[in-house]
Amino acid sequence: MTTEWCLDESFWEAQYECFFTPDRFAAAPGEVDRLLALTGVTSGSVLDVCCGPGRHAIELARRGLRVVGVDGSAYLLERARRAAGSAGVDVEWVRSDVRHLQLADTFDLAVCLWTSFGYFDDASDDVLFARRVRERLAPGGIFLLEMLSKEILAQVFSPASAKVLADGTVEVQLAEVGESWTRFRNTMLYVRGDAVRRVHFEPAAERRVRGRHAVRVAGRHPLRAGRAAPDRGGQRMSKPTAAPRVTVPAATPESIFLTGGAGFIGSHCADALLASGRSVTIFDNLSTGSRAWLDAQRGRPGLRVVIADLADHGRLRREMGGHGAVWHLAASADIPGGYEDTRMDLDSSVAGTRNVLEAMRATGVRTLLFSSSGAVYGLPGEHGVTEAAGPLLPNSLYSASKLAAEAFISAYCHLFGLRAWIFRFGNVLGARMPRGVIRDFATRLARDPRHLEILGDGRQAKSYLLVEECIEGMLHLAGTVEADEDRPCRVVNLGASGTTDVQGIARRVIAELGLEDVAITVRGDRFAWPGDQPRVRLDVSLAAAHGWRARRTSDEAVDEAVRRMVAHLGLDRAVAAGGVAGS
Incomplete structure (x- = not known):
């Protein structure tokens, strides 16, 4: 079995009855009860990573908490869905390798239970695991990580053991500890009649030390991300915010x-379109989307939501048919994550x-608006880049994928009669940004209001644009930049004037x-992370020539976005007043 045995569906299908016995569900x-007493969490939201068949996620939901369960196994998640349905509780189940987890929401509590941590060969994967969980903690959030130390292992260790399972299968466990108690080699034999099934895996024996190290590297403070700031409305952070007004032609x-x-x-596009009286079908797998925002939209006239x-x-084809246009915004926006997972x-x-x-071809929908990125320009230097710049040499897999998607769109437009605006x-x-420099700075200052570390060389400067102006630009330019038989696919830069460092x-x-x-303090070199685009300025002359300019400069957009984000997170002036502090 490979080192990624924990993501092997056949392993969990074969081992389910052995691992998840009735007594484990009963416990x-x-x-x-014990984990809630330990953490003091009595309400809010919980992220259960490596949730398996939902033993703890379902119990947390029974207690009135909003729960998202994450696991890499589709088989285990299907068992969890069925169990939640039988229990009559609502849990959101997400299939993801936690190392590459992308969720928009933040959580009051994250848990990783049943010693599910520490099975990667490379300790850097532990850090990545912890970092992804920490990113999803609200200020004041708690990460409870259950680990098995080598001291406990030494007390219970046996090189061989056997037991008879309920169906008559004999389970034989052969164990060996090596490398100064840093690895635990485990071979399980399941014997029934003449059939023998063998399973081998090697967790880290000293997971407690590895876990503490990973959490510290991922965010300096084990367990707590900082104490929660008081808010004005009696709610915690990262609740859905009202959408800025957008004019729809x-x-x-x-x-x-x-x-x-x-x-x-x-979500801002949906807000604008629905407010104008349009009907919108949202097609989203919620890998990065906000369940909280969707919940707030239930019953809204004109809105259909398809989780797929x-x-x-x-x-995709069944749901797309009959619409007047496709707005294609679904994509991963995790540039560092793409460096770690090159298929993402x-x-x-x-x-x-x-x-x-292909769905557009099949359903006859001919109009497409596509969200690409200035990242496709790679490393353009100090000068503004126009849509005609080239050759385009991306420096991240995110930007390479956007450029490849642009190429497919252009080809389909020329070959199959589609019309597209890129x-x-x-x-x-x-305010709803799930990541980004403003949110990152605000949450880190909430944890430590005395110090802020900037990654890179501190000279990064980029063009920033408010979301409502971005949407207005798309709407305006799709109606004024003509796409015809000769030029069925048009590319337009969208940005504000100037850059902000x-x-x-x-x-x-x-x-x-x-x-x-x-x-x-500033730490690093030119690139804050692999694939970073330190300096970029978009030339927006084409948009201006067709009657659209952002109302705010890049600096003004940042000013407004900072105000919105601080209010959205519930921080306001509480940090200075002592309401938030590093723990």
Whole structure:
């Protein structure tokens, strides 16, 4: 078996009855009682990573908490769905390798139970695991990580043991500890009649030390991300915020099929279109979309929500038919994650876009608006880049996937009579951003209001644009930049005038939080992370020539976005008043 045995569906199908016995399910209520008593969490939201068949997630939901369960096994998640249905509780189940987890929401509590941590060969994967969980913690959130130390292992260790399972199968466990008690080699034999099934895996024996190290590297403070700030409305952070007003031209089609409609930009698009009286079908797998925002939209006139993946060809075609246009915004936006998982961008952006185009062919929908990125320009230097710039040499898998998707769109337009507008965005800002420099600075200052570290060389400067202006630009330019037989696919840069440097953003966040004497340090070189685009300025002359300009400069957009984000997170001036502090 490979080192990725924990993601092997055949392993879990074969081992399910052995691992998840009735007595283990019966123990779950008591275990949940103890973890809630330990953490002090009595309400809010919980992220259960490596949730398996949902033993603890279902019990947490029974207690009135909003629960998202994450696991890499589709088989275990299907068992969890059935169990939750039988229990009459609502849990959101997400299939993902936690190392590459992308969720928009943040959580009051994250748990990883039943010693599910520490099975990777490479300890850097432990850090990546912990970092992904920490990113999803609200300020004040708690990460409870259950681990088995080598001291406990030494007390219970036996080189061989056997037992008879309920169905008569004999389970034989052969164990060996090696490498100074750092690895635990485990071979399980399941004997029934003449059939013998062998399973081998090697967890880290000293998972406690590895776990503590991973959590510290991922965020400095084990367990707590900081104490929660008081808020004005009696709610915790990261609740859905009201959408800024957007003007929708009369010529916009009456029905829109919106992929990625639960995401940051997509949810604002849906808000604008629905407010104008259009009907919208959101097609989203919720890998990065916000369940909280969707829940707030229930019953809204004109809205249909389809929770499905772009890889589901049949569902995509069935749901797309009859719409006036497709707005394709679904994609991974995790540039560092694409560096770790080199298939992620290929699957989400390239294959996903091809599936959307095929569905358009099959259903006869001819109009497409596509969200690309200024990242396709790679490393353009100091000068503004126009749509005619080239050759385009991406420096991340995210930007490579966007460029590849653009190429597929162009080819389908020329070959199959589609009409498309490709918008290369600058950095789009708003309160619902699940990541980004403003949110990152605000949450880190909530944990430590005395110090802020900036990654890179501190000279990064980019063009920033508010989300409502981005959407207005798309709507306006899709109606004024003509796509015809000779040019069926048009590319337009969308951005504000000027750029804003990263240290200027840091100063703005510090000021909005009312902080003084914050020590700012800069660590790194030119690139803050693999695939970073340190300096980019979009030339928006084409958009201006067709009657559209952003109302705010990049600096003004950042000012407004900082105000929105601080209020959205519930921080306001509480940091300066002592309401939030590093633990």
